[in-house]
Amino acid sequence: MFARTADRARDGAGSEPPAEQGPMVDIHGVDVTFRTKDRTVHALSGIDLTIQHGEFLSIAGPSGCGKSTLLRVIAGLTATSAGGVTLRGTPVEGPRRDVGFVFQRAALLDWRNARDNILFQAEMRGLPKAWARRRTDELMEMTGLTGFEKAMPFELSGGMQQRVSLCRALLHEPDVLLMDEPFGALDALTRENMNVELRRIWEDTGMTVVLVTHSVAEAVYLASRSVVMGPRPGRVIEEFDIAIHGHREYEPTLENPEFQRVTARIRELLGSTATAD
Numbered sequence: 001m002f003a004r005t006a007d008r009a010r011d012g013a014g015s016e017p018p019a020e021q022g023p024m025v026d027i028h029g030v031d032v033t034f035r036t037k038d039r040t041v042h043a044l045s046g047i048d049l050t051i052q053h054g055e056f057l058s059i060a061g062p063s064g065c066g067k068s069t070l071l072r073v074i075a076g077l078t079a080t081s082a083g084g085v086t087l088r089g090t091p092v093e094g095p096r097r098d099v100g101f102v103f104q105r106a107a108l109l110d111w112r113n114a115r116d117n118i119l120f121q122a123e124m125r126g127l128p129k130a131w132a133r134r135r136t137d138e139l140m141e142m143t144g145l146t147g148f149e150k151a152m153p154f155e156l157s158g159g160m161q162q163r164v165s166l167c168r169a170l171l172h173e174p175d176v177l178l179m180d181e182p183f184g185a186l187d188a189l190t191r192e193n194m195n196v197e198l199r200r201i202w203e204d205t206g207m208t209v210v211l212v213t214h215s216v217a218e219a220v221y222l223a224s225r226s227v228v229m230g231p232r233p234g235r236v237i238e239e240f241d242i243a244i245h246g247h248r249e250y251e252p253t254l255e256n257p258e259f260q261r262v263t264a265r266i267r268e269l270l271g272s273t274a275t276a277d
């Protein structure tokens with residue numbers, strides 16, 4: 001099993017680098033203002049957020065409050081106007097290779113089969129071929145895709161396409177997995193199944209995940225901590241440690257008083273801007 005392989009590899013290297021002792025992601029005083037020809041948008045204001053190794057953080061907030069922008073800032077895809085981000089102790093100053101990104105649309109290459117879509121990541125990064133093939137097989141097994149290696153994207157359901165996209169994002173063993181509304185285009189039942197799978201994968205691997213979602217139930221079921229952002233300019237208005245420890249069965253978790261308490265409070269905060277689950 002490849003659980004925590006990245007950590008194991010680092011452990012095997014002997015002494016821990018000092019950055020290992022700090023948080024995985026440290027966001028300090030982040031402000032983002034977009035200036036276009038005809039308007040200025042103040043997207044994020046004074047974001048301070050620390051994400052620990054192995055944490056599953058979910059971010060909810062009204063449409064347009066800057067959730068995607070925040071993920072892009074962590075990945076180094078959007079520059080800050082003030083403040084900054086460190087990832088594993090090093091400042092984010094441009095696109096980072098040590099993150100994995102999953103978007104709402106799987107964006108698979110139509111002319112490549114499932115396995116080759118995942119391996120595309122290895123080709124882009126020049127990773128060793130034999131290693132990448134082994135890792136791809138492990139990931140496909142972990143996400144229940146074994147048997148679909150040769151399937152073309154059009155032969156895969158929406159949920160399966162997102163699994164391929166998840167495998168692609170995890171191929172290079174990123175330190176942080178960033179997910180931007182990854183299940184937003186799926187039907188309700190598939191979305192539930194994907195939630196259960198993602199939670200299991202996180203429980204098995206202990207990876208660090210930051211998930212942006214419009215679904216309050218998803219935000220609370222999946223995460224160990226949830227933050228709620230207010231309307232633009234986006235800022236964190238409240239944070240919740242979700243005290244439901246260990247393995248989370250889906251139905252029992254939804255009936256758990258802690259789940260109900262936190263979801264009720266988040267819905268209250270989001271008011272009418274929340275998407276119905």
Ligand SMILES: Nc1ncnc2c1ncn2[C@@H]1O[C@H](COP(=O)(O)OP(=O)(O)OP(=O)(O)O)[C@@H](O)[C@H]1O
Nearest residue numbers: 034035036041043062063064065066067068069070
């Ligand atoms: N590259 C850009 N140039 C100009 N404005 C931008 C750019 N990217 C985002 N914005 C603006 O910044 C604000 C925040 O956008 P962002 O996509 O981060 O919000 P969001 O919370 O993810 O929204 P949603 O929930 O609807 O996906 C919006 O007003 C958006 O129009």
